[in-house]
Amino acid sequence: MQFPDSFGDLLSSPVFIISLVLVLVVVVLYFAKKKMVGPADRSPIQKVRHMHSAIKKGNQPDIPVTRSRQDIISELFESKMNKIGLEPASEAGFIPVSTGDFADYMIEHGVDPDTMRAILDDLPTLKREEMFDVVEAATEMRDVDFTNREVEEAKELALNEWKRQHRK
Incomplete structure (x- = not known):
């Protein structure tokens, strides 16, 4: 193979022109593919980065729809x-949805199932003493019948449920 003597000869060489065209095609295809990736095609990390950059710019991020x-x-x-x-x-x-012993015990003693569901949903966020206060409040509601011994048993079951949820 013979090397060209001047820069002009190099630019007019068919090998150089073909190589340059191939490099340009690869670069264009790379950026075109990158642009074609929509929000649904992004990885979770890319989605978080996109939301982070939108927040940094002061824009409202695209919050994905979540299912319960x-x-x-x-x-x-x-x-x-x-x-x-x-x-x-x-x-x-x-x-x-299946419930544990705590929920079953409370519902058997007259606590409304919707109230019990709300208590179970909030249970992981509560501190230990707050959890006991919530159980006491639930046992003192209208149409609920608990003896002192049953209140203590409800607290014990609630504590077991609370510990189980904090282990996750």
Whole structure:
């Protein structure tokens, strides 16, 4: 192979022109592919970086839609039911979520299930003493019948549930 004597000869060389065109095509394709990646195609780290940069610029970040645990469990349950040929009744409502001994004990003694669900949702965020105060408040509600011994047992069950949730 013979090297060109001047820079002009190098630029007019067919090998150089083909190499330059190939490099430009690769660069253009790289940036075109990078631009084509939409928000759904981004990895979780890229999504967080995008939200962080939007916040740094003072813009409102694109907050992704999240589904509740209940929705995800219901969807999984329904898909498995459909795979085996069963169809859940449409008027059945939601699929019940299992509760622990604490919730069952409180509901048996007259605590409203919705109130109990709220207590269970807040339980991991409470401190130990706050948890005992919430249990006492629930046992003193109207239409609830607890003896002193049952209140202590409810506190013990609540403490076990609280410890279990803090181990996760």
